[in-house]
Amino acid sequence: MPSAAALLAWYDRNRRRLPWRAEPGAAADPYRVWLAEIMLQQTTVAAVIPYYERFLTLFPNLAALAAAEEGAVLAAWAGLGYYARARNLHACARAVAAAGGFPRDAAGLRALPGIGAYTAAAVAAIAFGQPVVPVDGNVARVVARLAAIEAPLPAAQGAIVAAAEAFGTAPEARARPGDFAQALFDLGATICTPTAPACALCPLRAGCAASRRGIAADLPRKAPKPERPLRHGVHFWLVDRQGQVLLRRRPPRGLLGGMTELPGTPWRAQPWNDAEWRAHAPMPAPWRAAGEVRHGFTHFELRLALFAADVPDIAADGFLRPRAELAAEALPSVMRKCVAVIGG
DNA sequence: AAAACGGGGGA
DNA sequence: TCCCCAGTTTT
Numbered sequence: 001m002p003s004a005a006a007l008l009a010w011y012d013r014n015r016r017r018l019p020w021r022a023e024p025g026a027a028a029d030p031y032r033v034w035l036a037e038i039m040l041q042q043t044t045v046a047a048v049i050p051y052y053e054r055f056l057t058l059f060p061n062l063a064a065l066a067a068a069e070e071g072a073v074l075a076a077w078a079g080l081g082y083y084a085r086a087r088n089l090h091a092c093a094r095a096v097a098a099a100g101g102f103p104r105d106a107a108g109l110r111a112l113p114g115i116g117a118y119t120a121a122a123v124a125a126i127a128f129g130q131p132v133v134p135v136d137g138n139v140a141r142v143v144a145r146l147a148a149i150e151a152p153l154p155a156a157q158g159a160i161v162a163a164a165e166a167f168g169t170a171p172e173a174r175a176r177p178g179d180f181a182q183a184l185f186d187l188g189a190t191i192c193t194p195t196a197p198a199c200a201l202c203p204l205r206a207g208c209a210a211s212r213r214g215i216a217a218d219l220p221r222k223a224p225k226p227e228r229p230l231r232h233g234v235h236f237w238l239v240d241r242q243g244q245v246l247l248r249r250r251p252p253r254g255l256l257g258g259m260t261e262l263p264g265t266p267w268r269a270q271p272w273n274d275a276e277w278r279a280h281a282p283m284p285a286p287w288r289a290a291g292e293v294r295h296g297f298t299h300f301e302l303r304l305a306l307f308a309a310d311v312p313d314i315a316a317d318g319f320l321r322p323r324a325e326l327a328a329e330a331l332p333s334v335m336r337k338c339v340a341v342i343g344g
Numbered sequence: 345a346a347a348a349c350g351g352g353g354g355a
Numbered sequence: 356t357c358c359c360c361a362g363t364t365t366t
Binding site: 047079085254257297 | 349
């Protein structure tokens with residue numbers, strides 16, 4: 001069994017300073033811990049920091065976020081991805097505000113929108129000092145190596161969680177649950193990295209089965225991923241005589257749910273021919289080819305053809321924005337790419 | 345159990 | 356290019 005004491009001693013000297021973290025010895029703010037954890041789901045620290053700072057300015061506390069319109073929250077989230085997180089964040093803020101505060105235990109937190117097993121444990125440990133171990137990608141990698149778990153993910157997840165909980169029962173870990181969790185995060189982020197782990201610098205090396213066997217860099221093993229299919233779409237850049245561009249809102253749920261887009265066709269496996277995409281144009285217009293955009297989503301690759309036209313007046317569903325203000329519009333990244341190609 | 349759900353940074 | 360990231364929800 002690796003040494004929790006050694007891990008915490010390493011953490012006390014090497015901890016990362018992050019905007020949502022309390023200073024050593026200070027109490028963590030549950031609102032900030034929760035907000036950061038939601039943003040950090042499947043998202044790197046570097047990507048989160050500017051969004052976190054902006055969010056805290058717009059919504060400095062739970063009451064402010066609960067009082068905001070969902071559209072304002074989605075707009076502040078634009079570009080960060082996984083937009084269901086923003087909708088759940090808002091719903092969660094209202095539920096917690098109505099209840100008078102966050103539940104202090106993992107089971108209570110787990111019942112809230114957008115909070116799964118990982119986030120419940122992270123908030124319980126970091127904000128409320130509960131003796132639980134959140135297992136994210138970092139912790140899973142560290143623990144799979146410590147215990148030399150060779151079964152591939154996701155089948156190995158149960159064994160990894162069990163090993164993490166066993167590590168967390170050490171008295172030093174139970175005395176500082178939040179620091180123990182964050183120590184595992186920091187170790188995974190800076191020493192026990194996915195490729196080429198710096199085992200020579202690791203405080204847990206003596207207790208690491210994978211390091212001993214020389215297979216640390218090979219763990220955790222992962223099941224092969226299905227290949228991503230290709231999809232095609234066409235989007236339209238329609239400008240009126242006042243220089244206003246037609247935009248519209250996507251359906252409230254599903255892919256990019258509730259976000260703003262240029263009007264376009266559905267995205268499908270087969271490319272669109274001329275007659276097909278014209279049937280989806282917001283109105284008849286002298287369309288001219290205006291470029292192409294490629295964008296990768298988690299489960300498919302997207303190729304968009306862009307067509308532009310100028311008309312005196314726009315008569316179509318959607319809303320208008322001055323072309324010059326589009327850079328400031330809250331757009332998902334794929335639509336930001338379209339604007340950059342056409343209007344850039 | 346499997347699929348849906350974004351986007352950016354690093355190897 | 357592929358992989359990974361402080362995962363959750365829906366089917």
